[in-house]
Amino acid sequence: MKRTLSALALAFMLCFTANASVNIIPAPGKIVEGKGEFVLKGNAVIGYNDASISEAATYLKEIIAPATGFDLRTRQGSGTINLELSFPADPQDESYTLKVTRKKVFIKARSYKGIAYGIASLRQLLPKEIESKRFLPGRSWTVPVVEVEDAPAYEWRGLMLDPVRHFYSVEETKNLLDLMALYKFSKFHWHLIDSNGWRIEIKAFPLLTSIGAWRDPKNEYIDNACNDSFEKTGDAAMQVPAKFMKVDENGKLVYGGFYTQEEIRDIVHYAAVRGIDVVPEMDFPGHSYAEIRCYPWLSCHGDGHEPLCLGNDKVIDFCKKVFDEVFDLFPYEYVEIGGDEVSRDRWTGCELCQERIAKEGLKDVAELQAWFTREMEKYFNAAGRKLVGWDEILDGGVSPTATVNWWRSDPVTFKKAAVNGNQVIMCPTSHCYFDYAQDAMTIQRLYCDDLIPATLTAEERKLIKGMQGNIWGEFIPTESRMQTMAFPRAIALAEKAWTPVDRHDYDDFLLRLTEQVKRLDVMEVDYRPLDSSFTPGFNAGIR
Numbered sequence: 001m002k003r004t005l006s007a008l009a010l011a012f013m014l015c016f017t018a019n020a021s022v023n024i025i026p027a028p029g030k031i032v033e034g035k036g037e038f039v040l041k042g043n044a045v046i047g048y049n050d051a052s053i054s055e056a057a058t059y060l061k062e063i064i065a066p067a068t069g070f071d072l073r074t075r076q077g078s079g080t081i082n083l084e085l086s087f088p089a090d091p092q093d094e095s096y097t098l099k100v101t102r103k104k105v106f107i108k109a110r111s112y113k114g115i116a117y118g119i120a121s122l123r124q125l126l127p128k129e130i131e132s133k134r135f136l137p138g139r140s141w142t143v144p145v146v147e148v149e150d151a152p153a154y155e156w157r158g159l160m161l162d163p164v165r166h167f168y169s170v171e172e173t174k175n176l177l178d179l180m181a182l183y184k185f186s187k188f189h190w191h192l193i194d195s196n197g198w199r200i201e202i203k204a205f206p207l208l209t210s211i212g213a214w215r216d217p218k219n220e221y222i223d224n225a226c227n228d229s230f231e232k233t234g235d236a237a238m239q240v241p242a243k244f245m246k247v248d249e250n251g252k253l254v255y256g257g258f259y260t261q262e263e264i265r266d267i268v269h270y271a272a273v274r275g276i277d278v279v280p281e282m283d284f285p286g287h288s289y290a291e292i293r294c295y296p297w298l299s300c301h302g303d304g305h306e307p308l309c310l311g312n313d314k315v316i317d318f319c320k321k322v323f324d325e326v327f328d329l330f331p332y333e334y335v336e337i338g339g340d341e342v343s344r345d346r347w348t349g350c351e352l353c354q355e356r357i358a359k360e361g362l363k364d365v366a367e368l369q370a371w372f373t374r375e376m377e378k379y380f381n382a383a384g385r386k387l388v389g390w391d392e393i394l395d396g397g398v399s400p401t402a403t404v405n406w407w408r409s410d411p412v413t414f415k416k417a418a419v420n421g422n423q424v425i426m427c428p429t430s431h432c433y434f435d436y437a438q439d440a441m442t443i444q445r446l447y448c449d450d451l452i453p454a455t456l457t458a459e460e461r462k463l464i465k466g467m468q469g470n471i472w473g474e475f476i477p478t479e480s481r482m483q484t485m486a487f488p489r490a491i492a493l494a495e496k497a498w499t500p501v502d503r504h505d506y507d508d509f510l511l512r513l514t515e516q517v518k519r520l521d522v523m524e525v526d527y528r529p530l531d532s533s534f535t536p537g538f539n540a541g542i543r
Ligand code: ACM
Pocket: 340, 341, 390, 407
């Protein structure tokens, strides 16, 4: 990894590459540039060799249509642009090859995802204006002759979004998925419930959304803090949007929203077409005020305080019924249980929780949470699902088959997970919390620092499933603010997670990023400009 770059060298390289046409991020494994170019015309046909990838052809057609005005034909069979599933197909194999000749384009892969990632590379080889939502007549749509061979270093290349603390519409969520697809992210971790709101329609418990999805913004610290920031700075991106407010049946102005099951299915499908799995998170048993507010019997003594009462069988049944509907909505095998920041002391004074501890032969309240996680994991497994949780699920003992979101930046916890045999997704607060203020060093640290503790053996390193950026929403009330906080650093994470470490080159990345942000300009993404030294993040230090 190179870290140093003199100002002179940077200026020279920026001039040199300003019009370079091959600036793919994440950097592909192998790229061979040829001579000449392919010119995309309106009579081009997108061919695919197997019905299971027909949606990829439609997806590519839809990428191309707005700016070019081309209504490209798609068909099973050969075309000008050819999408080819290689057999035997293997859904786990995310590699692809992309070959551009003067006459044709070929994308080959052994999985739908591989095809989608090949499309992402082709998209980045087209002029940046291809991203325009408006028709741009009279342009030539060229792709350089090139051959690419590519495969990801890690299968889990994730972004987490928190629509609880502040809500984002279906359209805004899809916009993020579009950006993720452009950089070959593979997992969208969707933090759908937390104390400040419940955002997923659950038919068995209607109050969760009729009551739990709404709050009084005047009584909510995070809403007041955002609006105060707007008043002080005039930055409209910090104002809690009126579009997510309504007058409730008592005549009170409330803020919130939720996704209907139909909307969720639509988002899951939208993501899948782009090569992204959606991983829903039901944050149990802490962060649970939203559901307790609706159904106080979920709490110890029914007194309306967090966390869920794990001594009460009815509460365990509630969680299972919620997961039944979640499993039905989200086809991807991994589902998140949450498990972070639980006020376990409350269980000490609860007779039902103490009875559970005695009956199950548990030592303490940490083991009570571990018992709950194991019970849920059994339930998940019986439904063919796998459990992921924040790294607190390691406290009190967790089964080695659970996957851990390592977030507290403690190398000892990371090692503990690895020794126990748990797969680990790296998303430490030290590098991957995209709600934290970003300064001039953020991208460099994220790109260049090794997140893996030196204490891990080679065998333990194989347990690392990937990495993820977390976009917590407390101080991100709008899509514009979300984009400013997450981009461009999410692009650095994308390369870190996709490109093998021996091919990481920070200087080269910066040069390609300089080109990439011009593409973001066309997409009208409110990313943090590369030359600003600091994005005010008044949330720094709050969380
Ligand atoms: C977390 O940031 N509480 C996982």
